[in-house]
Structure formats: structure tokens, C-alpha cells
Amino acid sequence: MQTNEKIAALRKAMQAQGLAAYVVNTADAHQSEYVADHFKERAWLTGFTGSAGTGLVTQDQALVWADGRYFIQAEQQIADSEFKLMKMATPGYPDVKEWLLENLSAGDLVGMNEATLSQKAYEQMSEALAAKEICLQPLPSLLDPLWQDRPALPSAKIFAHDLAYTGLSAKEKVQNIRQQMAQDGADATFIVGLDDVAWLYNYRGGDVPNNPVSLAYALITDKQAQLFIDLQKLDQKMQDVFREEGIELLDYTAVPDALASLDAKKIALDKGLISYKLFKSLPQSIEILDRNSYVYLTKCCLNPTELACQKAAYKRDSAAITRFLFWLKREVKRQDIDELQAADQLHAWRSQGDKFLDESFSSISAYGPNAAMMHYAPSADHKAKLEAKSFYLIDSGGQYLDGTTDITRTIALGELTEEEKTDFTLTLKSHIALASAKFLEGTTGYYLDCLARQPLWQHYMDYKCGTGHGVGYVSGVHEGPQRFSKVYSALPLKEGMHITIEPGVYKEGKHGIRLENDYVVSFDREFMGDRFFQLEVMSFVPLDRDAINPDLLSAQEIAWLDHYHQQCYDVLIDQMATDEERADLKTACAPLP
């Protein structure tokens, strides 16, 4: 079916339902950041395949909202259709709610898929539309009957995440959650996030690329711990593991009935994650406690076993990246290498590593001006050849049995301009300022974010993104409430949180620089009754000395860098495979002159 045929078919279905508009979001039933192909209704309808966006169809309009990363791609992909691009966060373009309020009339109905619309989004949108007596009507997907070759729900097998990696049995984790429930007076909790369910029950899956999760729900009461999952995904051994842990197995499709017949007084759940459809199935008599899942707020602080594993994963991952960068610096002068080939080479090294499962996201492998696009990814059609000058940026990560990694390096492939060196060194100053922070218990990531931006703001440069994000444990590469951002969040940083620092300088048409390391929040010392924390580095890849202008660094900054490089050397030297690599490492890690 061509896009315009799809639109026509949808309009017919809308008429049958009396809908003035139909909105297609980008979500699965768990509000995952990345979704399996089965759920890509918006991409199917509009032709626009970006990872975020919203489609909207009326009888005479067809619109698709995309954010700045995707303006060009979206324009190209919708060019042959009736769809028009609506640019998010751009003056002159209303958002979806505003557009509906401007263009619809009192009494009009707006349809959305009830299975992928969160209860919170439903409530917020309903309230906004009520201002003009427009009614949001969640209903079974109108696209599903039209989508003939829709991919099936993913069915990857799940595997046990052993105690050696988790530190706590599923039974212990459930017990901990029950204690938190008791403090809230809740006798049930329903867990929707795929990463939360997998962590809680100590398994991992393969339903979403780069995200080792599996479509599932958990329901915990005082007496029961249930897992709702496609039972075909479990072999006999896995079933035995769950049985031993006291986890009751039910089919994924049994969730609505289980909620409808739930015997509980007060249930804790996250309205931002549960779908309208499932929320509706809960008995009216149960009191709702809307809050972040207990699992989400527990697992964001690594336990000692997880932390030790995560550190080990970073050490191996750092070696793969370091060897790749040494190779690239040498070979770019000797052979033709493009961005895709470079990414493939890193993948080869990484995937040979111990305990490797997958990449944690599609690598951003960007040469020169391409790196100025923050989320650039090369493709078979669009890939630059690396030259022996200017910068190459690689942002990549791995999923291992013992951790999830995410790291960015920018390196000089040859001669640099003065401006390039200055921008690199300012990015380094920014990174060091935050990385070397000491902070009182209770300090927020928002408060500390200022340290990273100040060295760049002094030069009137600001990167248009956060400074750092939480990373899941053998899970999503963007996870947890922790972050460094100039958008306020009241959440304090806590011991055991895994967080990135990744400031950058992005100059359109020139270059992009990002230096990303990974840290864990750790206790430093108590003094005069105050408890101080610090950021302990976990990733060890030398920062390219060829790109640094030492004159711009203070004595403290140089001391931080020299110390970091000494750590890199100690961690990496035994992982270098050749004399050439060992010599390169020694040079890369020597103190600044």
C-alpha cells in the first residue's frame, strides 16, 4: 500500500467510528524509548522512520511531527505522500494538542490506540482538549486491521541473569519491593517498564534491538509475585529458575484479566507507563498510588556486585575502543576508511570481547562536519571517507553480561586548526570541571550541571542537550532518573548511580567534539557533619593529546588529566595485543609536558 492509500483507508475507518482526527504516537504498551518493529505504527502509516514523532490524520489533513534531528529525513520520507512536516519546538508550528485545539470544533472526537497511549498522556491530553469540548477517545488501533504484513510480536528467548551478575536473587528483590510497598500502605504494585521487570526477576531477553529486554509485566502483592510473558520464550530450565524463586508464570495476554480480578485495596503504579487500556481494566474499588515504580528508583543505584561487574565491563570495553582508535589513527594515513567501515571495525573488536551480547545502540561514527549533527549515523548511502586531518567522533557502547557501556571519543586524524584545538580543549575543561566535582549529599544533577557548561559559556558556546544521563545495568543505555541537565529535576544524586558526562562543541559545517566518560556516584568523606560525594570514573580510554592546547589548561586540570591517563595505562596495558599498541598506549598516557 502506498502512503496515500493508507491515509484513505484510515479515513474510511475514522468515518465509521465518527472520529474527526486520529493520532498515531511512537510507543509500545510499555512506553519504551526504543520499540520492536511490531509497534511501529507511525512509521508504517507515514513512511517517516525516525525514532520519535507523531502522525495525525483528519479528513482533509495529514501531518507528521518530527524533532530537529529528523527534519531532513522526514521531508524526504514523506515527499511522495499527502503528509506534511510539522517541526517540533519551532516557532510557527503548533504542537499536536495546540493543532487540535485550533483546528477541531466542540464535540469532535479524537481517536488514539488505547494499547499504546499511557494513562497519564490520556489524562493530560483530555484535560487540554476539554477546554474546547473536544473529546479524546482511545480505542483499538484503527491501523492494525489495515497493516497486512505487520511484524509479529517479538519472540526472542529469555535467559537467566545469574546471581554472580545481579548480587541479589529475585526473591530478595521482591522482598525489598514489598517493604517499600508497606511504607506506602500499598498491597499491590504493577510494574510496566520492560527494564524494570527484567531487572526485578533477574532475566534478560532480546525483543528490542540493543535493549536486552522482553515484553512482560510484573504484578506483586503481599503473597504473589507474577510474571506475565509469552511462555514460549522460556525453556524448561528457565521455568525451573522462576519456580525456585517463587515467581508465578502467566501468559503475556493474561494481564487484563489479572488486573480486572485483582483483590487489593491500594495499588502502586506509574500512570506515565501503564496504558489507558490496562488502567481501565482495574476494578474501580482499588485506590491508585501514582508514582515511579519501586524498581525504577531502586535499580538506579548499583549494588556492590553490579558495580564490580559494571567496572569490569568498562575495563574490557575501554580496551576495545582504545585499540580501535590506535588502529584508526595509524591506518587512516595508509588506507581508505569510511565512517561505516570504522564503526564495523570497532564492532569487530568489541564483539570479540568476553561476555559480549550486543551493541548498546547504533554507533555514531562521524567524520568532520558530520559530527556537528549530534545524532548522526552513517548509512550505506550517506557515509564520509575519513581523511588524515580534522576530527573523527565515535559514540558507541556495548551490552555485556556484566554491564552496559556508553562512551564517546573525538580524535585528531591529522593536522588540526587552532580553532579545532581550542574547541577540543574547552570541551576537555568542561568535562574535567564536572568530573572532579565534590558535592554534598542531596545535591542535584541540575545544580552540578553548571560546572560543565561554565567553561564553554565563557566562550559563548552552549551544547543543546543534557550533559549526562543515567545508564541501565545490562539494560537501556538511557535509563534511570539521574542526569546532568540544565532542565531542573529535584532528584539528588545517590551512591551507586551510573551516569555519563558528555559535554561538546558543535559547529555546523565545521566539526563536532564530544568527550564522554562514565562515572559512578561514590561516597568521598564526612567532614564537620557534612557527607561529601564524588564521581568515580569507570571508563578508561586516553583523551587525544594531539588535540589539546595545554596553555588553556590550569595546573589542576593538567593534574586531573595526567592522573586519568595513568589510570588508563594501568587498566589497559595488559589488554594491549601488540608491541605497537603498548608503545601507542605509553605515548597516549604520558603526562602532559
Next chain:
Amino acid sequence: MQTNEKIAALRKAMQAQGLAAYVVNTADAHQSEYVADHFKERAWLTGFTGSAGTGLVTQDQALVWADGRYFIQAEQQIADSEFKLMKMATPGYPDVKEWLLENLSAGDLVGMNEATLSQKAYEQMSEALAAKEICLQPLPSLLDPLWQDRPALPSAKIFAHDLAYTGLSAKEKVQNIRQQMAQDGADATFIVGLDDVAWLYNYRGGDVPNNPVSLAYALITDKQAQLFIDLQKLDQKMQDVFREEGIELLDYTAVPDALASLDAKKIALDKGLISYKLFKSLPQSIEILDRNSYVYLTKCCLNPTELACQKAAYKRDSAAITRFLFWLKREVKRQDIDELQAADQLHAWRSQGDKFLDESFSSISAYGPNAAMMHYAPSADHKAKLEAKSFYLIDSGGQYLDGTTDITRTIALGELTEEEKTDFTLTLKSHIALASAKFLEGTTGYYLDCLARQPLWQHYMDYKCGTGHGVGYVSGVHEGPQRFSKVYSALPLKEGMHITIEPGVYKEGKHGIRLENDYVVSFDREFMGDRFFQLEVMSFVPLDRDAINPDLLSAQEIAWLDHYHQQCYDVLIDQMATDEERADLKTACAPLP
């Protein structure tokens, strides 16, 4: 009457009203930070005279809450009475609400003075007490009939604040407020803050020491601009001024009737400032818009005339302080000087200055360990003699016709220990880090606060107060919503805001160091679509080179200091009176070696 007699008389009055408890707060009818003697009911009842605190009496208990500044003083002042001290923010001590909930029973009545209890405090306390069915009952003061020699309401004359200082006529200011009202759909606004009313109508008064305000209210509708004030405070000329500006004069006591007969649909007011009594007098039919007063959020950004005046005031004030500090450094070696005499000497110099009205607060003149107490003030009984060693700290300010100042210097009176020099230099680094910040439009003071704390946190030291506060214009020395603090506030810094930077190191029994300058938020430049701001310094008093360890400063920090000292020299040289002062200035302002 002795304190215990007062308690007995109050208990009798409480019985007559059927009250289980009576609470006495520290406030006037305008929720001023500092109040006229007439309003000091809590001090009269309890004997404790600190600037903040709360009294509470039941039939068998008499308690007074005080904060950490006043624990010792309060203990002494209540020693001969039944009152017992309740330490605020101290483990083991409930706050007033908690105490009432723990000690009273369902159905009990709690009395408070309806004229000095704000509507917001009433609502919040009522809601808290309702958890145990305890009822808050505002009523006419029970202390007023007992307080025989109660001071009269203050009656200082008011004077016009000329256009040369205000830049805008009262008529223009009223017009501006009406525009803001229209945006909110409000057809009336009631202004309660004494500083707000004085600024709006371009007058100043003398009802509260150090605060050039006068007891008054303003009521603005689409058609009227009214001032409620004791008409005895206005001479004929002042009355003419107001008449020309279209301001209607009414007696201070006419407010309740004016509100009761107000013909308006929607009134904007600040429930945190209006008293329960006045709020009650508003007709039920009027819709209430609870928000900060328009004046409060307008006057926190100095207009160009005000800013020019404020800068001029700082230049004169800086000269008085500089001359005083030079004098003190010399004379401490030659004569006996105590903390009070030092403060008096500064007052003498300051009050000889042009346009001087008053001090803006009681000077903190503290030698050695006394300066470790953040709000120390010497008295006739408690004053230390200055010695030619260690630190002297002076935190003081002036009220001038053209501005309000607030500045702190800490100077070496002779030999310093290594620890003293280090702590001084770290305080200086902290100050410079924030003072030299550049920041994007929309940045909060909370976000920037981190820059000042980080240099001290690196050494596990934290000052237990904000980093800086707003300063009023010929008004309160703590004013406006702007602040640097590690307590979050969403308010962004805006062009024209006057704000202090005053980090410090306080070591009990050793020394206290605070370095306070005054800044105005100013536009720096626009770059790549981003608007950047900076802090422009307005106070020019050399920072004591004798206390600095240059080895602890970076090249940038030294550059900031040298530039600041050059500015000090340029501003001050023509204000020095003797060759000796000029020579001292030259030495004090020379670049660091």
C-alpha cells in the same frame, strides 16, 4: 509586669475565649522582615528580643521558639520566667505545628492575632491542624489589652523620592501595573508590602529602623490609585505631589472598609502578605488571584535611572569603607580599638557622605573567633578588643537617597597563620568563580550557586547560608526574589537585578571570613542565537592582599583580581582625602606579583 505575670494574664484572657493555646508570631500587618516596636508582641510577652521567633502559651506550658543565632540570648532572656526554649531546626524539638498536634486534643482552639497572621499562614496552619480536628481561631490580639505601655504606631514623616532617583513617575508606574493586571484579567490589585507601596508611589519614610518605609497599603483599580497611610505623615507639599500624580489619599485605618466595599470582579494580591483580618473583609463575590505583587516582580529589576544612581551610591560608599579599613589597619597597631568603636568609626565616615540617610542594617563588626558567628553583633556588654593579628570582619551597608548598599570585607590586622591565609584565598576563589560567570538567559541563581561552593567543597567546607541575596533600592537590604542559594527557586536572573555574592569560611573558635561584593545582572552579548548575561560589579573596595596566598590562584583568578583592583583604584583615587590614603590605595590595588 514581670514575664510570669504577663503569662498569667494571657491565660486568663485565653480562658475567657475558650482557647487551649495562644501563639504569638513576629510580624507586623505587612509581613515585614523588620518591624516597628509597636508590633513586637512576642518580645514583650516572652522577654526574648531576637528578630525572629514564636511564643506559645497553654494553661500549663510557656514556650518560645528561636533559631540557632539566638539560642544563647534567648536562654538568658527567658531565664527568670516560665518560658522554655524550643530550638528551631534541631533534632528533638518539634516545630510549632508539630507541637500543637502532639499536645492538643480534637476540638481544641488555638488563638492568634488576626492582624499579623497572613492569610497563607492561616490556611497552611489550619490545614495541618485539621488532621487532628484542632481549630485555628484568629482573633483580635489578646496581648494588646494587657500591654499598658505599648509603643504607638510609628509616625515618621514621609518624603518624595524625586524623579532624578526613580526615573519613572508614580503615574507611569501605576500605568505599568495596570497593564500587567490586564494580562491577568484582574481589575484590581491590593499591595501590602511596605517596600512595594513606597516604590510604587515614589516616597520613602522612616517607620522601621534601617528600612526607609512607612506603614501603608496601595489599592489599584482600572480607575483609581489609592494610598492608605496615616495622613499626619504628609506635609502639604507631599499631598500636592500625590495629587499631581493622581493618587488618592486615604487614612491607614480606612483599608478594611475600602476592601469591603470594593467593586471589582478579580483582585490580584499576595496571600503570603495580606493579613487574615483584611482578607476576610473582601467581598466573597470577588475572585482572588494569589500571586507575588506586580510591584515586587517589577522593582527587582532596576531601571536605567535607578541603576545609575545605585552605582553612584556604591562608589561613595566604597570610598568610606576603604578609608575606614586603611585607618583600621594602621591604627590597630597604635591604639586600643574594640569592635563597637570600629563600627562607630565606619558610621562616622559613611554618614558624612553625600545623600546619606541611615545604615541599611546594624553593622556586623567582628574580631577573630567572633566572626565565626554569622550574625554576630557587638554590644556594650560583649565586644572584643582588636589585636594586631588574625582577621577582622565588617559587614555593613548604607541607605542613601540614591541607593542601598551592603558589603563585607575581612582584613588581616597583622600576622596570619597558614590556615587563615588558605581559608581567605579559598573564599576569594569561591567569590571569583561566581563573579566571573557568564550565563544564558533563563539561568537561575540556584544553578549558578554551584560555582561559588565548588572551590570550598573541594576542601570539604560549606557555608550554612545562601551565597547571595537581592538588595532593595533605597529600601530593604534583603529584598526581591533573586538569590544565589542551594535551595531551588525557578526564578531566572534578569537584567537589572541587584544581587550580592558573599561566600565564606566559618570555623568555630577560630575565625570567620566573608567576602561580599554587589553586582547587577547585565546583558553581555548575543552569539549564535543565544543571549548571554554577566554580573557587573558595583562595589569597589580592595580585597586584602595581605591575606591572599597567590599560589592557590589560577592565572584567570589573578587576572580577575588585578582587573578588579584596577577598577577600585580608578573609582576611589579621587575620593581619598590624604596622601597617606592615596599611597595605601596604590599599594592595595597593585597587581599581584
